[in-house]
Amino acid sequence: MKVFVAGATGVIGRRLVAYLLGAGHDVVALVRTPSKGPVLEKMGARVVVGDALKAKELTEIICTAEPEAIVHQLTAIPPVTNIKKLDEQFSLTNRLRTEAADTMLAAARRTGARRFLVQSFCGWPFARQGGPVKTEDDPLDGDPPANFRKTLAAIQHLEDAVCGTKDLTALALRYGFFYGPGTSIATDGSIVTMVRRRQFPLVGHAGGVWSFIHIDDAARATAAAIERGAAGLYNIVDDEPALVALWLPYLAEVLGAPPPRRLPVWLASWVIGQEGVTMMTEIRGGSNAKAKRELAWEPAFASWRRGFREGLG
Ligand SMILES: NC(=O)c1ccc[n+]([C@@H]2O[C@H](COP(=O)([O-])OP(=O)(O)OC[C@H]3O[C@@H](n4cnc5c(N)ncnc54)[C@H](OP(=O)(O)O)[C@@H]3O)[C@@H](O)[C@H]2O)c1
Numbered sequence: 001m002k003v004f005v006a007g008a009t010g011v012i013g014r015r016l017v018a019y020l021l022g023a024g025h026d027v028v029a030l031v032r033t034p035s036k037g038p039v040l041e042k043m044g045a046r047v048v049v050g051d052a053l054k055a056k057e058l059t060e061i062i063c064t065a066e067p068e069a070i071v072h073q074l075t076a077i078p079p080v081t082n083i084k085k086l087d088e089q090f091s092l093t094n095r096l097r098t099e100a101a102d103t104m105l106a107a108a109r110r111t112g113a114r115r116f117l118v119q120s121f122c123g124w125p126f127a128r129q130g131g132p133v134k135t136e137d138d139p140l141d142g143d144p145p146a147n148f149r150k151t152l153a154a155i156q157h158l159e160d161a162v163c164g165t166k167d168l169t170a171l172a173l174r175y176g177f178f179y180g181p182g183t184s185i186a187t188d189g190s191i192v193t194m195v196r197r198r199q200f201p202l203v204g205h206a207g208g209v210w211s212f213i214h215i216d217d218a219a220r221a222t223a224a225a226i227e228r229g230a231a232g233l234y235n236i237v238d239d240e241p242a243l244v245a246l247w248l249p250y251l252a253e254v255l256g257a258p259p260p261r262r263l264p265v266w267l268a269s270w271v272i273g274q275e276g277v278t279m280m281t282e283i284r285g286g287s288n289a290k291a292k293r294e295l296a297w298e299p300a301f302a303s304w305r306r307g308f309r310e311g312l313g
Contacts, residue, residue: 003226004065004113006030006052006104007073008040011182012119012175015219016073017045023223028065030058052100053092062107069115069226070108072101080190084273087150094154101158108168115169117226118158122174122235122286123211124148124279125155132209133241135287136174136233145275159233169231175218176211176237176286179304181313183215185251192312195252201261203268203280206245211237211285214311217299224295234291240303241285247304254308 003020007013008029017040020027027045030052031037037047050061052074062070076092087094101118108116126134127141140159144152162172179185185192194200213221213236221236248260268277291297301307 001069001227002026002028002065002067003069003071004028004030004062004067005045005071005073006058006100007071007075007119008045009033009036010073010075011178011215012219012222013073014040015216016071016222018043019219019223020226021045023227028067030061052103053095055099055103058100058103059107059110062104063111066111067113069117070104070113071222071226072096072104072116072118073222074100075119079184083276083279085147086275087147090151090154094150097154097158101161105161105165105170113168115171115226116162116165117171117173117222117229118162120155120159120172120174120233122176122237123209124283125152125174126284126286128278128282128284131284133285133287134235136235136290145273145278147273147275148278163232165231169229171225171229171231172233173218173222173225173236174233174286176213176235178215178218179212179307180215180311185212185308185312187312189312192251192255195248195260196255196257198258198261200248201263201268201280202244202248203263203272203277204265206243206248206280208244208278208280208283209241209285210244210247210283211235211241212247212304212307213237213299214301214307216311217301221291221295221297221299224297225291229295234295235286235288236291237286237288238299238301238303238307239288240305241287242304244280247308250305251308
């Protein structure tokens with residue numbers, strides 16, 4: 001199959017390109033900066049250069065490539081995220097999830113692509129009510145913290161576009177928090193650095209539930225979804241959604257770092273805002289039952305417990 005990958009130079013994109021080429025697919029890889037092309041060409045991909053936020057340019061590129069499948073792995077997330085200013089920091093990512101996704105879907109229709117796949121997120125977007133672990137049928141947050149609203153609206157736009165598409169097979173993969181080489185939870189990652197410096201505190205009862213996924217497992221799931229996934233939403237997470245109270249001290253221990261500090265909610269609200277408190281105390285995790293069943297995929301790191309010990313790179 002000829003697969004167009006936007007975001008091919010990214011943390012998941014470059015692994016995905018390798019899996020697709022290894023499986024015998026033709027890959028057309030979009031890069032923004034020409035100097036990033038040769039690595040992908042050496043791997044065996046055909047490189048095209050363009051900016052995904054220039055609609056006319058992107059449409060022409062896609063229509064010239066005539067792919068059978070189109071994959072959106074575009075994000076523009078700053079290396080260190082200030083959770084209090086999430087919407088501001090995700091403003092480009094939000095445009096990529098709305099404007100660029102709309103352009104790509106329209107181009108997919110124009111060029112007769114059969115499959116369309118986008119990157120979404122599994123975890124904080126879920127409604128913070130009911131049980132700790134959510135499926136693809138559970139609702140998203142109807143009342144997110146103030147500085148999450150635009151980002152959640154962009155995710156909702158993207159997923160609505162996927163779910164409303166009937167004339168081609170469209171999928172949204174909701175990845176859990178990435179860890180592993182190139183991510184923020186890697187040996188040299190920004191979250192790991194904060195944990196080592198005791199700058200990533202436990203807040204209150206630390207009852208937020210985080211779902212993780214190793215970056216290689218996410219890429220393998222994506223390749224499987226491109227090949228055989230039916231239309232719809234998929235949580236791409238490991239088998240063990242985890243309380244912050246469990247995973248954060250464990251990560252510190254694995255790193256040989258001192259245990260995380262503890263902050264009461266009132267103090268944390270001041271330091272990391274309501275948004276940060278929500279992440280540490282209220283968010284929900286995701287179930288991977290549907291992805292395992294329908295994509296015939298299993299994460300190699302079934303739990304972050306082994307993944308944090310062996311998979312940080
Ligand atoms: N589920 C998760 O936990 C999750 C999801 C995504 C990202 N992250 C984290 O975010 C950090 C890096 O973020 P990132 O957003 O830079 O992700 P990334 O996956 O490293 O890169 C995103 C991709 O989008 C491309 N891109 C962005 N804007 C573009 C545009 N206007 N036109 C064409 N291509 C464009 C980038 O191209 P260039 O190479 O030219 O920039 C790159 O290929 C990492 O720590 C990663 O782990 C986490």
